[in-house]
Amino acid sequence: MSSGGGESLSSDKQKEKARVSRTSLILWHAHQNDAASVRKLLQEDPSLVNATDYDNRTPLHVASLHGWLDVANCLIQFGADVNSQDRWKNTPLADAEGAKRNSVIQLLKTHGGSSYGQNGSHFEPNTVPPPLPNKCDWEVDPSELDFSNSARIGKGSFGEILKAHWRGTPVAVKRILPSLSEDRLVIQDFRHEVNLLVKLRHPNIVQFLGAVTDRKPLMLITEYLRGGDLHQYLKEKGSLNTAAAINFSMDIARGMAYLHNEPNVIIHRDLKPRNVLLVNTSANHLKVGDFGLSKLIKVQSSHDVYKMTGETGSYRYMAPEVFKHRRYDKKVDVFSFAMILYEMLEGEPPFANYEPLDGAKRAAEGHRPTIRAKGYTPELIELTEQCWAADMNERPSFIDILKRLEKIKENLPSDHHWHLFSS
Known part of the structure; x- marks a missing residue:
């Protein structure tokens, strides 16, 4: 029976x-x-x-x-x-x-189609949007932001990122496109999300400081990190040695383990070298940034949330389930992490010979970048292959990744520990 x-x-x-x-x-x-x-x-x-x-x-x-x-x-x-x-x-x-x-x-x-929802010409009957939260202690008066010597340090589908000064301190300011700043639902979402983000505190997470939500344009203020991003660093340095790649990976994994911590899991969904920042020019401390932003800005087309930031560069690091519009969870970030680890050790982006979209298609079809670098120990190869597994349930958590990286680091031959950040 x-x-x-x-x-x-x-x-x-x-x-x-x-x-x-x-x-x-x-x-x-x-x-x-x-x-x-x-x-x-x-x-x-x-x-x-x-x-x-x-x-x-x-x-x-x-x-x-x-x-x-x-x-x-x-x-x-x-x-x-x-x-x-x-x-x-x-x-x-x-x-x-x-x-x-x-x-x-x-x-x-x-065929009788009606237009309801955030994108539609009118809301569903009897729907009343929830009230905007009250002004919070993170609300920044834009007059306190000094843009007199500002420099543009980044650009995205949401707007631009500027280096500015706030009360005498250098900060990074994400200035949201005016077209997005007009939508009441965007403002509402923006405030709710910032409310969550400003409570986050971790040495491997870029610190949110505040936001401008009651005037246009919407702005989001974070700490400014002098070392630039990992994309630029790898472009200049090429491949990293094993110990350096492990140290960098551990910093990323620590930040991600914190974001993925229950019960308030934050899925990054756009983890890539441009969104990993170096605290200083010594390159001995990394922080994960730009999480929450693609979720935060639910722009006019709701699919923009779904396809992440909309920047083609993101495709290189995109998990197959996201590319295929399948159900996904926090393990999408683990896949992206594997692609970053690969780039650090190989000195070139995954599927470097393909356009970003074609690279994502290859990954979705089951292909993976070819591992060639001498810096790849057998244990690192095994970890990478598990992290970019097609079945998201086979990918380890960031807590597990951290434990394994610590073990791999302990077992490295002593000569690997010299000149940590030489290429």
Whole structure:
């Protein structure tokens, strides 16, 4: 009897696994504008027409956002719910309007599509946004920020990063695009998120100091680190020796273990060398920065949250499940960490011979960068391969990564400990 029950349970698990796999497939084909493959899947299993991902987004949401008319038509023919709402309460029409996909807008309206959600022309009936939090102790008066000798030190899809002075102290100021600063929901989200971020304290996390939320443009103030970012450092230095790469990795892992700590897990989702900063020019202390920002700025198209910052550079370090629009969790950061470790030891970015998007495609297809560097000990190879495993459940946590790095460091031959930061 128990054997039969076990087989039944196993069969149910297999069915569930197959269902999850087909859901990912239809979302992927919708994303790729492959109407023929979408139709084939729906002929095999019509219920997939309203399959949803982790963010409750259906294939019709994906097709509407990208303006794929043939895919949208096919989905509607198979009975797609034209007014399904994702976790941000956006309907497919709201997505199409936000991205100005006129052909799809007409199609959806013809089939009874309504425009609700953060992107839509009106909110869902009877929805009242929660009140904005009161002014907090982190609210900075913009008149206290001195931009007279400011220099631009970075740029992103959200705006620009400037070096400025606040009460005489050098700071980094992220100045949000005016177009984003007008949206009440963005301001609300911005305040709630900053409320969380300013409470974080860790030696390997860039310190948030405050924000400007009651005047335009929105600004976010963090400590200024003189050493620049890891991307620039590796560009100048080339490959690091084993001990240096381990020390750098441990700093990153400490910061990430803190962010991933229960119960308030913060998933970075855009971990890459540009977002790892050197405290000083001695390069003996790293901090992780720019976490929370892609989540924080829910720009007009909700998919921008989903695709992270929108910078193509991010693709190089992107976990396959994010690229494929599958359900993901904090293990996406572990995958990115493996790619950074690879870059430190090899002296070149992962899939360096490919454009960032093509590199992400190769990773999603199961390929991984080729390990050649002498600095890669067998233990580091094993750790890297586990961290970039296709199955996110096989990737270790940052706590485990730290323990293993400490052990690897202890077992390094003594000559590895000299000239830590020589290339």
